[in-house]
Amino acid sequence: MNVVRAALPTLRAQRSGLLLTVSSTAGIVGGEFLSAYAASKFALEGWTESVAAEVAPFGIHSMLVEPGFFRTELLTPESTQYADASIDDYADRTESTVAAWKSMNGQQGGDPAKLAVALVELADRDEQPARFPAGADAVTTFEDRAKLLAELANANRDLSSNLGHDRG
Numbered sequence: 001m002n003v004v005r006a007a008l009p010t011l012r013a014q015r016s017g018l019l020l021t022v023s024s025t026a027g028i029v030g031g032e033f034l035s036a037y038a039a040s041k042f043a044l045e046g047w048t049e050s051v052a053a054e055v056a057p058f059g060i061h062s063m064l065v066e067p068g069f070f071r072t073e074l075l076t077p078e079s080t081q082y083a084d085a086s087i088d089d090y091a092d093r094t095e096s097t098v099a100a101w102k103s104m105n106g107q108q109g110g111d112p113a114k115l116a117v118a119l120v121e122l123a124d125r126d127e128q129p130a131r132f133p134a135g136a137d138a139v140t141t142f143e144d145r146a147k148l149l150a151e152l153a154n155a156n157r158d159l160s161s162n163l164g165h166d167r168g
Contacts, residue, residue, distance in 0.1 A: 004051060008060075015059040018123055021048045022065045025133070025141040033097050052130065063128040065119065068137030070110030075101055110135040 004019055011017035026034055027041030045064060052062035073079045082098045085091040115134055122128050133142045 001047065008055065011055070011060045012058045017060045018128060019048070019051065019055070019060060019062040020065065020119065020123065021062070022067065023048070025066050025068050025138050027066060028141055028145050033094065049130075061128050062130065063122065064131045066131060066133050066138055066142075067115065068110060068133075068135035068141065069104065069108035070112050070115060070135065071106065071108040072112055075105035075108070077105075109137060 004021075007017070007019075011019075021044065023044050024037075024041045026038040027045040030038035030042075045066075048062060048064050052064075055062070080101070082101075085094040118134070119132075122132060131142075133139045
């Protein structure tokens with residue numbers, strides 16, 4: 001946020017620019033034991049969408065990158081520390097989740113070098129996508145979330161659509 005705030009006066013003055021924000025698929029779908037992380041990504045995505053609308057009249061574009069799992073240092077023991085299970089009700093699920101995350105270390109499907117090349121390609125285009133699901137798992141996450149949102153919108157359409165004031 002501070003970088004965007006610092007850059008905006010220059011971008012507004014030149015009436016062009018690209019704000020490229022890297023989020024996560026956790027900004028689209030939360031997950032078990034990811035509450036704080038997902039909350040920060042959902043907030044970042046809402047902030048980015050709002051800023052994009054505010055700066056578009058100045059010729060400033062925005063691209064929100066939502067990567068899935070890329071083979072970075074994220075899951076290495078040097079990078080990620082897991083808290084000890086402190087609530088018995090969660091202990092078994094926590095242990096299982098930590099084991100699953102540790103087993104993914106070095107197995108993530110995304111290649112960061114290929115992502116960098118893709119982002120440069122997208123940035124060089126005349127028009128950038130507002131959102132870029134980065135990686136096959138991110139595309140699946142987008143598709144699954146879109147399907148779920150459509151199902152939820154339709155599940156109670158009649159009830160939801162009739163919540164306005166009666167005309168009288």
